[in-house]
Amino acid sequence: MKIAGVILAGGLARRMGGGDKALLPLGNRTLLDQVIARLAPQVDAVVLNANGDAARFARFGLPVVADSVDGFAGPLAGVLAGLDWAGAHGFDAVLSVAGDTPFFPQDLAARLMAARAGQPIAMAAGPGAPRAARHPTFALWDVSLANALRLALDQGTRKVVQFSDAAGCATCVFEGGDDPFFNVNTPEDLQAAQARAKG
Template identity: 60%
Template sequence: MTERVLGTILAGGQARRMGGGDKGRLDLGGQSLIAEVIRRLTPQCGAVVLNANGDPGRFADLGLPVVADSIAGHPGPLAGVLAGMDHAAAAGFSHVLTAAADTPFVPHDLGARLAASAKGKPIALCATREEGRLIRQPTFGLWPVALRDDLRAALQDGVSKVVVWADRHGYALAEFATDPHDPFFNVNTPADLELARRIWQGMTAG
């Protein structure tokens, strides 16, 4: 299925808790957060694009197409999913695989496990478990391009939460372990960045 999937890295957030700017550009320890996401996602997809707003030229060094939200007002990650779907439809892909630009430990088998979990459901989302409770990770999902017009209409009607829209169609969950670290850990604060750097150093030591 890999060749039919368009990877879409969501970088449309405004990074208020980090003082603004592109969080994905933060240094992990010799590599930016987004560069590590690209490295992990690329083998899982037929192609990869970056969803970001503003001047696309600031990402020219990454060598990826940049697709902007088509819905105004920064409505959140669903707008990025739609941007990926629109690009995928034009390029002949059947699905979009999403990951956030500030999550450098995204699983190497993200797409495969989401596809395996779908079992007839149109959408598959990631989840982790905390103290016995399942925690959805809706920024990470496998989305059929066939639902893009429905998603566009939902966004135009004011729907912004991923799970609210996904609930309308039904979705499966692929559960990922959080030991030795949370694969969906995202960098929101300076303290998060320091923790991510320590995890990264531990993974790359030696």
């Protein structure tokens, strides 16, 4: 199976004061550098979902795909952009990850693949009640979902789990250690990530 990794970085970062969270510094690199370093070994290609002028990401050397749905429709729009790119380039599936989550598992793709159990989507979850602890932006999506997702977005669906539950979704629970899905939403989160990166 050929998998395209799609980094979701199309949000508005309101709690960080706007701008591109993925370009914030973490250690001697950026959040995006850290995410790419974790994702690239797990997939056959990496694509960045971001809106606006793609030139600001030029140094990363990645294809940049914008949302095809107007009005910042959330992560589902980014997943659709990734599915459309993957389908046009001969990939079978998309592994979505968040651009503000620099410590996600290095075996994410393998474990989601193993958890699929015939479902078109496999989603990561933390320990505890799997449905309550799901991490919707970390999922493996079959490219065949593109048209159904486009229709759902056109009809107003915005919650990832609303679409994934309807389409068919397996869950893979990641346990132990520090939260691998810790994400940077606030300046305080960035400070915590800096400390964790140093550790």
